[in-house]
Amino acid sequence: MEAAQIAGRAGRHLLTSHGTVGVLTGVPGLRPDAALVATGAAVARGTVASDLPRRTPRLRPELDDLGALAPVDIPEALGRWARWARTATRDEAVTGDDVSGLVERAEALLPLLAGLVGESTDLGTVWRLVTLPIDFEPPRRTRWLTLVRASLLHGAGHRVPPQTVLPALPRRGPVEDFEQAAAAARDASTLLRSFPGVAGLTAEDAARLEQRCAARITELLPGAIAAAGPGRCADCGVSVAPRFPTCRACAARGARRGAPVRRGAPARREDAGSRRSGGRGGPRRGSARRAGRG
Incomplete structure (x- = not known):
């Protein structure tokens, strides 16, 4: 993929x-x-x-399927569609898509309509914003709200500063700064493909920024990786790439067992070594008992 x-x-x-x-x-x-x-x-x-x-094919809702008459109807209409989809696909080789994320987006967008531009925004525009393929999971949700707000203001005739939609290229900084700028450029490109002209920008403007960030990341990445140095697998102690808690073999074994993915820092090598030998990194019980008898 x-x-x-x-x-x-x-x-x-x-x-x-x-x-x-x-x-x-x-x-x-x-x-x-x-x-x-x-x-x-x-x-x-x-x-x-x-x-x-x-993967099982998924049935997704379209605006015409919902029967919504106004933006405020979208959350309830999505709930009705989900109940219908569960019944309609019960004996079929497809399954209804999970619409809970769309409901959350719609509920987050409706207050913006009331507070920024009134409720005059048409239903089709609101649906396109709700289904905009930009990550809505925290902390990226703030970015989605910022772009949606900018689009609504632009549609209502308000001036939107370009930096609200597309950040400037960082002058200097670590790889992470350029990665964040590139991610913001990708989100802006997604918005501008559906709503060209917001803040006087186009999708090509966002693509150029992403390319410049990518070029800078390519320059900085070898030095950043060398400075970080290889990490250690938290399970077996072999060298792994920076930011990876386990090696590929241990990750595959954990996936087969259904074990949760480790998120913490890799264990020290001596701890990993003690696990390989069956120990726990501390005094063995047998040793403690012998010491007590002495």
């Missing part, structure tokens, strides 16, 4: 005449697996079957 996304972005942004995926080499402590990337690219091309679990 990630190989397909990277290749597709390279083609869409005209970085190459066709989608291209590569690996970063020459970073101390890291060993990129070119064969794994090649396999992902082959799956993306369709020449190799994917080993990912097959």
Whole structure:
């Protein structure tokens, strides 16, 4: 999936005449697996079957399916659609999509209509904003609200500062600053493809900023990885890439067991070593009992 996304972005942004995926080499402590990337690219091309679990097709609501007459009707109409979809797909090879996220978006947007532009915004525009494919999970929810607010103000004839929609390129800073700016540019591009002209910007403006951020990230990333140094797998203690708590083999074993993904910092190597030998990093019970008898 990630190989397909990277290749597709390279083609869409005209970085190459066709989608291209590569690996970063020459970073101390890291060993990129070119064969794994090649396999992902082959799956993306369709020449190799994917080993990912097959997903059941999902039925998604359209505005015409809801029977809503005004924006305020959308949350309740989505609930009715969800109940209908559960019944309609009970004996079918499809399942109704989860609309709880759309309900949350609609409920977050309705106060903006009342407070900013009145309730004159048409139903179709509100639905397009509700279904805008921008992450709504915290902390990205604030970004979605900012872009929706900017679009509503622009539609009502108010001036929207460009930096509200598209941040400036950081002058300097770590890789994370440029990654955040690139993410903001992608969100802005998504908005501007559906609502061109907000804050006097176009999707091409956002794409240019993302490209500049990507170029700067490419320059900074080798040094940032080398400075961070390789981490240690929290389960077996082998070297892993920075920010990864476990190695690929341990992560795969945990996924097969259904174990939760580790989010904390990797354990120290001596702790991992003691787990491999069956110990717990502290005095053994047998040793403690022998010491008591002495």
